[in-house]
Amino acid sequence: MRHPERHRTQRIGWLRAAVLGANDGIVSTASLVLGIAAAGVDSQGILLAGVAGLVAGAMSMAAGEYVSVSSQADTEKADLTRESEELAAGPEQEQAELAAIYVKRGLDPALASTVARQLMQHDALGAHARDELGISEVLTARPIQAALASAGTFSVGAFLPLLIVMLFPASALMWAVSGSSLLFLALLGSLSAKAGGASVIVAASRVTFWGALAMALTAGVGALFGVTT
Structure with missing residues (x-):
């Protein structure tokens, strides 16, 4: 008796874009918030910068994914035309x-x-x-799917640090945003590993390490060049 098989490779297209978008949303927004907070800006200014970063980042992710995946699709189309x-x-x-x-x-x-x-x-x-060409229905380029997945998950990821900004006073933002963002990144790594069938510990450690490095560097820059008001 035949039974339908669901393979994880069918998720590669949207999963890659979704993980990239969510990771970038958390890391870039948290880093932006920490850099501005380290410079001594008040909560209203931090929130305004964070919202602007969310909108700009989501549009940038959507445009970047669409353009890059469209280039892949164009290459596939050209190869298929030549093969025909x-x-x-x-x-x-x-x-x-x-x-x-x-x-x-x-x-x-x-x-x-x-x-x-x-x-x-x-x-x-x-x-x-x-x-011959390695082009299949499962792995074929889908620009719109990639763009929507990246923009949507970037927005969700970016909203998480902004939620912390709204809930905590400016004096506590450095620890609150950095700690919660590392927790969010670890959760993201775990979920992506579950969806892709990879090691949860390795995936969570990977995204947490690079997120912590990005936030630390940005906070350092803010503290170095910022002027406390």
Whole structure:
């Protein structure tokens, strides 16, 4: 009896964009807040800067993901167009090329030739896209999905440090924002590891370390160049 299988590679496109967006939202906004707080700015100014950072960051993430993934999609489209032309010009040569790929993967030449011929008869371009170019439906570029995932998760991630700014007085923001943001990052790393089937400890440690480094450097810059009011 057949049963549907759900593989984690099907999540690669949106999961990568979502983790990148949420991580960047937490780290960049928390770092911005800490840098401004270290310079002696009051809570209202810190909140205003943080909200501006949220809006600008979300739009930047959306635009950056859309442009970069669109470039990948354009490359895939160009490769498929070229492959389609080669199939039309020399189908026999393309079938032999496909058979050679299967031989390298472990099939004997006779079976590889049979498989290549049958796949060419069924969907020649699809077979070459998958086995020669490495383009599949699961891993194909989706610019809009990546842009929305990054912008949305960036906004959610950026809102978390801003919530701390609204709840705590300016005198306590340095410890409150840094501590809570590290906790948020550890949680994000754990959730992404769960979704991707990776090690929770490794993922949480990785995002927490780099987040702590970014916040420490930004706070240091704010304290060095800021003027207490």
